Amino acid sequence: MMASAPRVRGILETSVYVADLDRAHTFYGGIVGLERMVGGERLFVYDAAPGEALLVFLRGATAEDVPTDGGVIPGHHSEGPGHFAFKVAKSDLDQWRAHFAQAGVPIVSEVTWPAGGVSIYVNDPDGNVVEFAAPALWPNYQE
Numbered sequence: 001m002m003a004s005a006p007r008v009r010g011i012l013e014t015s016v017y018v019a020d021l022d023r024a025h026t027f028y029g030g031i032v033g034l035e036r037m038v039g040g041e042r043l044f045v046y047d048a049a050p051g052e053a054l055l056v057f058l059r060g061a062t063a064e065d066v067p068t069d070g071g072v073i074p075g076h077h078s079e080g081p082g083h084f085a086f087k088v089a090k091s092d093l094d095q096w097r098a099h100f101a102q103a104g105v106p107i108v109s110e111v112t113w114p115a116g117g118v119s120i121y122v123n124d125p126d127g128n129v130v131e132f133a134a135p136a137l138w139p140n141y142q143e
Contacts, residue, residue: 010051010052011052012051012052012053013052013053013054013055014048014053014054014055014084015054015055015056015057015078015082016054016055016056016057016078016082016084016124016126016128017056017057017058017059017062017077017078017079017082017126017128018056018057018058018059018124018125018126018128019058019059019126020058020125020126021039021043021044021056021058023125023126024044024056024124024125024126025044025056026125027105027124027125028044028046028054028056028124029046031099031100031103031105032086032130034046034047034048034054035047037053041058041061042057042058042061042062043055043056043057043058043061043062044056048086049087054084057077059077059078059079059126060077062075062076062077063075063076063077081123081126081127081128081129082128082129083128083129083130083131084128084130084131085119085130085131085132085133086130086131086132086133087133087134087135087141088132088133088134089134090117090118090134090135090143092134093118093120093132093134096120096132097120100120100122105122106122106123107120107121107122108121108122108123108129109121113136113137115135115136115137115138115139115142116135116136117133117134117135117136117137117141118133118134119131119132119133119134119137120132120133
């Protein structure tokens with residue numbers, strides 16, 4: 001019998017892949033308002049919340065392993081649109097709706113979940129599905 005795994009402490013990073021980093025920055029840095037912590041030719045990293053980062057990779061630029069002084073970063077890539085969700089306050093949903101309307105970002109869908117949470121879905125410029133989710137959604141994401 002396998003021993004129990006150590007407890008995961010959260011998600012440190014999540015990522016999306018884009019065709020144009022500057023265009024993605026207009027969305028994630030400008031419209032969403034995230035602070036860019038790292039900029040480069042193949043990757044931008046944004047402060048999503050304390051201890052949480054959004055990695056925006058240039059599609060096709062990360063498939064090969066990258067040797068560093070500290071070790072090798074394994075190659076990775078994705079094709080087609082990805083999906084991730086930002087946590088937002090339920091009290092801020094109307095502000096997000098108005099903000100997206102003012103920025104010309106169409107809301108693709110809005111879902112009210114059985115537990116009472118609400119998700120607003122938009123697309124980034126590369127078609128990635130970006131969710132802005134207010135609790136309660138999952139059993140571990142309550143108000």
